[in-house]
Amino acid sequence: MPTIIKLENINKTYYNGSPLHVLKGIDLEIHEGEFVSIMGASGSGKSTLLNILGILDNYDTGEYYLNNVLIKNLSETRAAYFRNKLIGFVFQSFNLISFKNALENVALPLYYQKTGRKTRNKIALEYLDRLGLKEWAYHMPNELSGGQKQRVAIARALISKPQIILADEPTGALDSKTSVEVLDLLKKVNETGMTMIIVTHESGIANQTNKIIRLKDGIIESIDDNSEHNFSSFGFQNIK
Amino acid sequence: MISLLYEILNTIRRNKMRTFLTGFAVAWGIFMLIVLLGSGNGLKNGFASNFGDRLMNVVQIWGGRTNIPYAGFQSGRRIALDEKDLQFTSAEFDKYVNLIAGNINFGTKTLSYGTEYLSSNLQGVSPNRIIIDGLKITQGNGRFINDLDIREKRKVIVISQRAKDILFNSETAIGKNVNFDGIIYTVVGVYYIEDRQDAVGSYIPLSTSQTIYNRGIKISNFAFTLNENIYDKATNDEFMNSYRKRIAQVHQVSPEDDNAIWYGNRFESYLQMANISKFINIAVWIIGIFTLLSGIVGVSNIMLITVRERTREFGIRKSIGASPFSILKLVIVESIFITTIFGYIGLVCGVGITEFASQFFEPSSAGRNSFNAFLNPTVDINVAVQATLLLIIAGTLAGFFPALKAVQIKTIEALNNK
Numbered sequence: 001m002p003t004i005i006k007l008e009n010i011n012k013t014y015y016n017g018s019p020l021h022v023l024k025g026i027d028l029e030i031h032e033g034e035f036v037s038i039m040g041a042s043g044s045g046k047s048t049l050l051n052i053l054g055i056l057d058n059y060d061t062g063e064y065y066l067n068n069v070l071i072k073n074l075s076e077t078r079a080a081y082f083r084n085k086l087i088g089f090v091f092q093s094f095n096l097i098s099f100k101n102a103l104e105n106v107a108l109p110l111y112y113q114k115t116g117r118k119t120r121n122k123i124a125l126e127y128l129d130r131l132g133l134k135e136w137a138y139h140m141p142n143e144l145s146g147g148q149k150q151r152v153a154i155a156r157a158l159i160s161k162p163q164i165i166l167a168d169e170p171t172g173a174l175d176s177k178t179s180v181e182v183l184d185l186l187k188k189v190n191e192t193g194m195t196m197i198i199v200t201h202e203s204g205i206a207n208q209t210n211k212i213i214r215l216k217d218g219i220i221e222s223i224d225d226n227s228e229h230n231f232s233s234f235g236f237q238n239i240k
Numbered sequence: 241m242i243s244l245l246y247e248i249l250n251t252i253r254r255n256k257m258r259t260f261l262t263g264f265a266v267a268w269g270i271f272m273l274i275v276l277l278g279s280g281n282g283l284k285n286g287f288a289s290n291f292g293d294r295l296m297n298v299v300q301i302w303g304g305r306t307n308i309p310y311a312g313f314q315s316g317r318r319i320a321l322d323e324k325d326l327q328f329t330s331a332e333f334d335k336y337v338n339l340i341a342g343n344i345n346f347g348t349k350t351l352s353y354g355t356e357y358l359s360s361n362l363q364g365v366s367p368n369r370i371i372i373d374g375l376k377i378t379q380g381n382g383r384f385i386n387d388l389d390i391r392e393k394r395k396v397i398v399i400s401q402r403a404k405d406i407l408f409n410s411e412t413a414i415g416k417n418v419n420f421d422g423i424i425y426t427v428v429g430v431y432y433i434e435d436r437q438d439a440v441g442s443y444i445p446l447s448t449s450q451t452i453y454n455r456g457i458k459i460s461n462f463a464f465t466l467n468e469n470i471y472d473k474a475t476n477d478e479f480m481n482s483y484r485k486r487i488a489q490v491h492q493v494s495p496e497d498d499n500a501i502w503y504g505n506r507f508e509s510y511l512q513m514a515n516i517s518k519f520i521n522i523a524v525w526i527i528g529i530f531t532l533l534s535g536i537v538g539v540s541n542i543m544l545i546t547v548r549e550r551t552r553e554f555g556i557r558k559s560i561g562a563s564p565f566s567i568l569k570l571v572i573v574e575s576i577f578i579t580t581i582f583g584y585i586g587l588v589c590g591v592g593i594t595e596f597a598s599q600f601f602e603p604s605s606a607g608r609n610s611f612n613a614f615l616n617p618t619v620d621i622n623v624a625v626q627a628t629l630l631l632i633i634a635g636t637l638a639g640f641f642p643a644l645k646a647v648q649i650k651t652i653e654a655l656n657n658k
């Protein structure tokens with residue numbers, strides 16, 4: 001499979017108050033269609049890394065190639081274009097627009113692709129239907145449960161047919177049962193060929209993914225193949 | 241663009257409170273401004289109306305009786321004006337004098353038609369009297385005394401609207417013969433004076449009156465208008481001094497004799513009124529500017545808060561592909577949309593209320609001594625529209641700068657904005 005994401009020696013420092021060197025030389029390669037999780041202690045830089053991958057944030061040194069395009073010092077307009085075309089986000093806090101109903105939230109990426117209103121609402125309804133939310137299409141976010149909100153957010157991430165889904169603790173705000181449902185959903189999405197990168201704390205979640213990246217203090221501690229899904233919170237079980 | 245409008249309408253519909261607050265600030269600012277300007281205009285018009293349509297720059301001269309013996313004459317001598325006074329005035333003071341008109345006043349006698357009658361003052365006048373006295377003759381109501389009347393000494397008369405109503409009721413008066421103190425005149429015109437509907441004076445040609453009443457070249461009084469060379473108190477005083485000296489010399493009276501020749505100079509009262517108007521104007525503009533400023537500040541504040549509140553929304557929009565420009569456009573068009581609609585509402589309400597109020601301040605018809613303190617408190621629609629546009633622009637700028645700032649916030653920071 002061709003490489004879709006390539007990081008070379010990425011460094012990132014936050015300069016609020018005393019400088020905080022968060023990413024200290026990240027090298028990473030992710031191929032099309034991979035299902036990857038990023039784990040690590042709180043403050044290890046998982047979100048920072050994911051935000052850089054999603055061009056929501058910039059990095060200081062190193063090189064980031066997305067689809068073989070160098071993503072560096074992009075104008076906001078260019079960045080927005082890439083996000084719209086290539087990337088779908090799923091956030092822990094859902095990030096739905098509160099005054100728009102489920103359908104309008106899902107349809108919004110298509111608005112920025114200049115799709116007509118009728119068409120985009122029709123497509124959005126299809127996506128909501130696929131995620132079992134057809135009856136909730138005209139409900140406002142505050143009328144939805146956490147799991148429903150996250151499914152709306154997933155529908156919104158999918159609607160522009162991106163190549164990559166970036167999910168930052170997508171189940172962080174959900175109960176265990178809903179977490180499983182949401183993860184199954186993401187898994188199915190991945191099976192359609194979409195690259196999927198999930199930041200998570202939960203080993204149960206990570207174990208569903210095919211590759212686990214461990215971050216520690218801003219460097220990649222390990223990258224482990226998990227296609228056998230035999231990962232436990234205590235490390236890999238040694239079956240050999 | 242249609243898509244953008246849909247997006248904005250949706251936002252407005254779902255954020256009614258915010259929309260209302262912004263809109264109210266705009267509508268209220270415009271409304272207050274118009275009511276204020278209207279009130280100012282009402283005061284100004286009230287003052288102005290007390291001078292009516294009579295020309296502001298008119299000097300009237302009457303003959304009196306001497307108080308001071310002079311040039312061998314005893315005191316108590318009657319000073320009679322005549323047409324020679326008109327001649328020297330227009331010849332020697334042509335630098336300042338525009339129109340000049342002599343006038344014979346025959347006092348108040350009975351004017352009748354058939355069985356209807358009333359008491360009316362009669363004056364012999366020249367054609368330009370219509371300007372000096374500020375008379376109006378509408379279409380279909382005939383004409384004023386003209387040069388032909390003067391030349392041919394016609395027995396024609398111009399009566400007031402009120403006299404016409406009494407004598408003729410709804411019949412036409414033009415062409416009918418009326419009787420003034422035993423002499424028959426043909427009505428050629430019906431005049432009215434804007435704020436004096438009760439005026440009943442009648443006018444006949446000066447030449448006719450001189451013949452009929454055997455007055456020779458004598459006149460009761462005369463009036464002339466001053467041109468733009470008299471523009472303030474100093475030029476007016478200077479002119480009046482030299483004019484008094486000259487007319488005293490012509491009639492051989494002491495220049496110190498205040499009783500020999502009487503003057504009425506409306507320019508002085510005009511100047512007073514102009515000063516009052518100027519003062520009201522300045523006051524209204526100062527208050528108006530502050531009203532407008534407070535409106536602008538109000539709108540700016542709301543826009544500032546609105547944009548700050550929407551930072552996270554903007555972050556979400558950017559994360560799914562909105563360019564900074566598209567967000568800026570969203571804010572600006574929404575701001576223009578709201579301020580325009582509510583500005584228009586404020587405009588309509590303001591103009592509506594000033595028009596409504598002006599009904600209650602009809603010019604009083606209580607007679608010559610009536611006084612209008614407040615009249616026609618309406619606003620020049622251009623000023624109102626300009627003020628509305630100004631507020632729209634201000635509202636837009638007020639939205640633009642915070643929006644520009646909000647858009648420049650990094651997407652991730654906007655997303656994490658709580």
Ligand SMILES: Nc1ncnc2c1ncn2[C@@H]1O[C@H](COP(=O)(O)OP(=O)(O)OP(=O)(O)O)[C@@H](O)[C@H]1O
Nearest residue numbers: 014015016020022041042043044045046047048049
């Ligand atoms: N905008 C910011 N400005 C300054 N410091 C920041 C900023 N964002 C994150 N940090 C700091 O950078 C470090 C890494 O943050 P990051 O959010 O990437 O951690 P994380 O691995 O996602 O943690 P968690 O599991 O708690 O979400 C933390 O110490 C955090 O406090």
Ligand SMILES: [Mg+2]
Nearest residue numbers: 046047048168
């Ligand atoms: Mg995090």
